[in-house]
Amino acid sequence: MSECSDCRSCTTDPLGDTPAPGARPKAVALIGPPNSGKTTLFNRLTGLRQKVANFPGVTVEQHSGIAELPDGRTARIIDLPGVYSLSPRSEDERVAHDVLTGARPGTAKPEAILLVLDSTNLRRHLMLAAPILSLGVPTLVILNMADDLRSRGGHLDTSALASQLGAPVALISARQGEGMEQVWEFLAGAMPMPEPTELPVLHDVPKCRQWAGRVGGEAGYHPPAPPQWTRRLDAVFLHPIGGPLVFAAVVLLVFQTIFSYAKPLMDGVTWGFETSGNWFASQVPWPVLRSLVEVVWVKGAGSVIVFLPQVLLLYMFIGILEDSGYLARAALIADRTMARVGLQGKSFIPLLSAYACAVPAIMATRTIENKRDRFATILIAPFMTCSARLPVYLLIIAAFIPDRPLLGAFLSMQTAAMLGLYLLGFVAAVGTARILKSSILKSGHTPFLLEMPSYRWPTFRSIGLRLLDRGKVFLRRVGTVILVVTAILFVLTKLPLVHGEAPPIESSLAGTIGRTIEPVIRPLGFNWKIGIGLITSLASRETIISSLGSIYGMDQSNKAGLRQALRRDLTPGGALALLIFFAFAMQCVSTIAVVRRETGGWKWPALQFAYMSVLAYAGAFAAFHIVG
Amino acid sequence: MARKLKKQRAERLDKDFRVPHTEIKMQLSVNKSEAPAYSATLVDLRRGDAAVLDRIDLPGDDARRLMELGFLPGATVVAGQSAPGGDPRVFRVDGSEIALRRETARKLKVRPTRAAAK
Numbered sequence: 001m002s003e004c005s006d007c008r009s010c011t012t013d014p015l016g017d018t019p020a021p022g023a024r025p026k027a028v029a030l031i032g033p034p035n036s037g038k039t040t041l042f043n044r045l046t047g048l049r050q051k052v053a054n055f056p057g058v059t060v061e062q063h064s065g066i067a068e069l070p071d072g073r074t075a076r077i078i079d080l081p082g083v084y085s086l087s088p089r090s091e092d093e094r095v096a097h098d099v100l101t102g103a104r105p106g107t108a109k110p111e112a113i114l115l116v117l118d119s120t121n122l123r124r125h126l127m128l129a130a131p132i133l134s135l136g137v138p139t140l141v142i143l144n145m146a147d148d149l150r151s152r153g154g155h156l157d158t159s160a161l162a163s164q165l166g167a168p169v170a171l172i173s174a175r176q177g178e179g180m181e182q183v184w185e186f187l188a189g190a191m192p193m194p195e196p197t198e199l200p201v202l203h204d205v206p207k208c209r210q211w212a213g214r215v216g217g218e219a220g221y222h223p224p225a226p227p228q229w230t231r232r233l234d235a236v237f238l239h240p241i242g243g244p245l246v247f248a249a250v251v252l253l254v255f256q257t258i259f260s261y262a263k264p265l266m267d268g269v270t271w272g273f274e275t276s277g278n279w280f281a282s283q284v285p286w287p288v289l290r291s292l293v294e295v296v297w298v299k300g301a302g303s304v305i306v307f308l309p310q311v312l313l314l315y316m317f318i319g320i321l322e323d324s325g326y327l328a329r330a331a332l333i334a335d336r337t338m339a340r341v342g343l344q345g346k347s348f349i350p351l352l353s354a355y356a357c358a359v360p361a362i363m364a365t366r367t368i369e370n371k372r373d374r375f376a377t378i379l380i381a382p383f384m385t386c387s388a389r390l391p392v393y394l395l396i397i398a399a400f401i402p403d404r405p406l407l408g409a410f411l412s413m414q415t416a417a418m419l420g421l422y423l424l425g426f427v428a429a430v431g432t433a434r435i436l437k438s439s440i441l442k443s444g445h446t447p448f449l450l451e452m453p454s455y456r457w458p459t460f461r462s463i464g465l466r467l468l469d470r471g472k473v474f475l476r477r478v479g480t481v482i483l484v485v486t487a488i489l490f491v492l493t494k495l496p497l498v499h500g501e502a503p504p505i506e507s508s509l510a511g512t513i514g515r516t517i518e519p520v521i522r523p524l525g526f527n528w529k530i531g532i533g534l535i536t537s538l539a540s541r542e543t544i545i546s547s548l549g550s551i552y553g554m555d556q557s558n559k560a561g562l563r564q565a566l567r568r569d570l571t572p573g574g575a576l577a578l579l580i581f582f583a584f585a586m587q588c589v590s591t592i593a594v595v596r597r598e599t600g601g602w603k604w605p606a607l608q609f610a611y612m613s614v615l616a617y618a619g620a621f622a623a624f625h626i627v628g
Numbered sequence: 629m630a631r632k633l634k635k636q637r638a639e640r641l642d643k644d645f646r647v648p649h650t651e652i653k654m655q656l657s658v659n660k661s662e663a664p665a666y667s668a669t670l671v672d673l674r675r676g677d678a679a680v681l682d683r684i685d686l687p688g689d690d691a692r693r694l695m696e697l698g699f700l701p702g703a704t705v706v707a708g709q710s711a712p713g714g715d716p717r718v719f720r721v722d723g724s725e726i727a728l729r730r731e732t733a734r735k736l737k738v739r740p741t742r743a744a745a746k
Contacts, residue, residue: 209698
């Protein structure tokens, strides 16, 4: 199980739990156009922390949570993916549509609706009010981003709008918590049926827009001034030469930071871990238990935990990209490259989030309307360098690549090697897309439409909360999966007992398993110890570090540490082979499971696993034989 | 024979996937008698140029989504920044900024206005 099995952003809604009748809380659905702030409001109402970011299509499935009303009762809030209308075109829109109309199996039709619209773009967003109000469900019309509206000089008369729509209207800022009392009031109140004065013909978009314009006009809506800062920033970020340069500079800075600035943090973590582990071990009376603590905790799990600062730095970078609104621009810049391989810019957003983890990335493909494009994106997403690969790369690069500057202080050889590996994953993804889109997943074009959000300043709070969540997930994984696998490995190295003593590691159960698969991996330059690491990495990629850490840690003749031990056991060609193997192989149970769920069968995940394994083996084989 | 097999396979795949769209075209026109007089499209706009949208020459579903995003006949569209190389380009319409590829922008016919908006 990778980190994502417990990442709450992609768990499905546990709708099975129906409390006793009578006490059943009302189900209230949040609906609105993409990027109007539904999830921000959801988090505020329920106190949960679903993922929020500044680009359309962050939420791709329903989430539900309980909101405690001021009077002590509760309401069940259902967060839904954004929709432009009630005629769905993509998988995420279908989810929203089905839940609203009661067509989603296992989900009761909501009893009330919170319609969330962006108040800075009200005329267009009001179009969605027509189909929603005609559902005949009590509705509160929420005009979000009141702070933006005010600061850019827009205004409107909410009571006039309420009488036009025949439904209560609340002007709020979900981000700042402004105006929330109106939402609580609605949730706790009688929830009247909407009585709109007049509704347009729903299937006629121009009529709907005319209606929205007229209603907005009656309510004295004065649109805010265009976002000047967004225009200015776009003039830089989308500049034909400046844009790509800025992007390259930022990427270089991030990777260089991960290598050099994170060093002190890493050393601190290592020191703390070893000191505490050694102290703890000294308190344990039995030698067997002491060696278990030393090997499994200090040398095993400890060798993974030291990479926490780097992983968090990576998440911080991704968080800033997502929250600022730059991600949509990156998708725009990448569209040409994606077009060349037969995909579109929209596929680039899931691929970028795959740098964190492939599981939410595969879920995020639901925003791609064309099903064949979506499948192709699902199949290539695991090639992107996810954060679980990062510690493995860091360890092997630090052991084999000298830390010499390549371009002064900007780029060291280690950073360049890391960039090369990220590039390798990307090239493999794009190349595979090209093959898929010119063979089994060929399709006609679906127009590329992407709404550009205004830039927003990422808040310390939102980035901080994200890092806290990611840090917890990482530590939980080290404390569960990785620790358990390493402990099992420890036991396997001590069995079978010979005259009551542990056998030499080569003839232990673990050694036997390793030496059994050795003929298969020998052509890649790996010995049986690496082989054991590869087997354990099926549980989660970083487990290889803790397994190797504990295997080498048991060897009393080796005091020098994991890096030196690796240098002794691997040739440079073997190290490169190992890196390439990790770049291409699909060693992730969670990814396989999510691909099965999203493609509705075993056919695609099986094909994907086979393809990636063959590529990994062939790539590693070639690397070992060419470099030697 | 081989071709027939290939076709069968393609058909089987098509059952797995929804066919993206039908070939029915939706043409919307505010003023039908004037429509053919101009053949300029959004592609012809340079950065900062404004034009009034006349009609969308795309299949019904695609045209509908474009209209939901604000590309309605009669709406003023302003060309904005583009990705390096000029494709795709961001268009400002109805208070939003929407990126379109050249191949899509070509299907959106416009009536040029006299003044370029800034």
